[in-house]
Amino acid sequence: MKRWSLLASAITLTALIASGCSTLDERQREWIFQPSDRSWGNTADQTAGMEQVWIDFRSSLTGEPARLHGLWLGAKPESPDTPVLLYLHGARYNVSGSAPRIRRMNELGFSVLAIDYRGFGKSTKGLPSETTAREDARAAWTWLAARHPQQRRYIFGHSLGGAIGIDLAASVKDESGVIVEGTFTSISDVVSSFKWGWLPFQPFITQPFDALAKVKDIGAPLLVVHGALDNLIRPELGRKLYDAAAGPKKFVLVQGGSHHSTNTVGGTEYREALEQLFSVRAPDLSSAEQQAAPVAPPARAAAMRPYDGGRQL
Template structure:
């Protein structure tokens, strides 16, 4: 499986800068997002049974109508105690490629909505940008809030989606928490973390994704998860993002976790962090509570005793028999 490679992007960027290419912004958007309608492995098969949803809105960024495609994996049964999660994926693969991670989040107790940004999968065809992805995430959040207004709503982002998620959390004030996995502080910091990071790329980066500046503006608890063996996004960037946050927070380093395997390897740590930071109950506990409530006997109010015959209204009707 190929990973999102900023090394190739930065190498090509040097060539473009040397040649004074006028399409620098477009090329960066292509490299960072790598939009496609592809999935990977058997992840597409794992989306079977999920509900397809469509989110329509008019873009203020482009002035064009937009249609986003998403997948919904709800609770069984759905209740007011079931938290809902907006899942924001990373680069290269469509929303179907996130099905395995969606199911893991579902097993942790969430109902999950995952979307494709413009340019991915069945969503509107366009070259995505930081601005358009921000708008897409906000539209999905509004859609989710309208349909689940009474449930706790969380934001989740993986890799590039983590930076988009931090941006969204800084805009809204009705989230119960934000979770980011294998994400970074900024594109400039990612480029700078490589051995050739001393090259002067900074002034030429148009898609900056300055998560470290925006994380200070979020108002709900933050969980930052990173794998110790992540060779794409250095774990120190996840730690720096965590340290910059001012809300209740927790940093989880999953030993041996790679850029893509951290969620599965660190499931036990995930459960512990969700319980500690967000006070989330395991799905088994919620299910047991629902069963107890359903099995509990219903108390019927006792009927009021009839007054003596000589105290009844003369014109009153006789009591109904049940």
Template sequence: MSGSISAAATAATPGCHALWMPANNRQAPLLLYLHGARWNVKGSSPRIRRLNDMGFSVLAVDYRGFGQSSKTLPSEASATEDARAGWDWLARKAPDRPRYIFGHSLGGAIAIDLAASVKDESGVMVESTFTRIADVVSSMRWGWLPVGPLITQRFDSVNKVAAIGSPLLVVHGSADPLIPVALGQQLFEAAQEPKRLILVDGATHHNTQTKAMAQYRSALHELFGLNLTKSRS
């Protein structure tokens, strides 16, 4: 591939590690990537590379308590602080370029919180995410088994999503066994226009993006007005 991932040492708060993957096009839009609770930026690299391949320059942040970031106990507050620090780093990196926010799973909740609190994002994408943590736990017979410290937090996205002032893309797999598709639909319904919902038939929690690349590209053009140049040759 033509892009390469490198450390962005100044991307976030002290103790927070991030990876930077620029696109070939120096005028490419910027994207902040926010991962889920079971992953870090290293484990998320295939998804990061696909977004880079779409034409974004991507900054992926490991919240404190994840990956190579400091081993402190993560919380909703610290994760949102780290996301905001990454967002501000992108603004300093290229203040003249549009910035977008992407969140997968739990990262979708962090993305919505960030987008609801800033006014300078050009668009938001959330994939395989939910209304609030309590709804995920109650929707499953044994709750969300791969828990962890962040699962004890509220992440009340359904009451924040309407505050987003930019176009919103919600993507969800119809066969997601961890976060029921109904929660993604409810989150979408609570959002304001302009918005788009992509339901990927047969996709699970982890392969939604690979099954929906053409739908992603169409939505990026129709919802965000983007005509992106691929990063890979």
């Protein structure tokens, strides 16, 4: 979510209230999710080797059929001991835009299912909301559990996806662990963290994403990762979220990590935390495998920098 859009929402708040609650709700959903079918970078290149997945279910909210599009990247080699991960992305870009982060979680030892919420990418069209995103995450979790009932299953959420993931983890009992990166405590706290946060907006928030109230209900170990240089979701919000968790937990502050680069910059910290908290170990490559592993060319690496500077939840 861009800072200017948040500022615009505060400035125009009075006008929206005057125009009606439904308009206010729709505008908040647009600002928070920024749904689109756009991706960042070369989609075909980024998602090469990933399997296209379709998850069909009937919405309990509307009674209508719904379809989620997702990407599956299995671990190699994969065994009954391989942990599986549900990846929940943040705002603005579709699931293909998260391909680099999906690959990094795969490299850390997980088979990964990543989904687009309704309103994003190839999933069912419509303006997403906190309620529909919650239902989408639950549908994906049910799909994953049905196909991998014997494997340890984890929930991962980046930014806005972390709040959705915490909501999911608080409502299910079969997760082995939860990982959130660059995640906030609530939308109210995010807006309050800006210099104009003194404006009286709290009573008019229709999409609270109150992860702080739900994190205490997670029964599995929780890993909270935050970049020290995150200037969108401040590290103190991640720490506050961690402090509120009641179960086994670990907080990792990645020096030099921004809102989008923490997963890359903090590779070593991730590996250590996953092993300590979840006993998940990244596969060790032999010297021959390491030599054969593809290396991104300089042009592609350079293309990643604009994404790192993006502004989205």
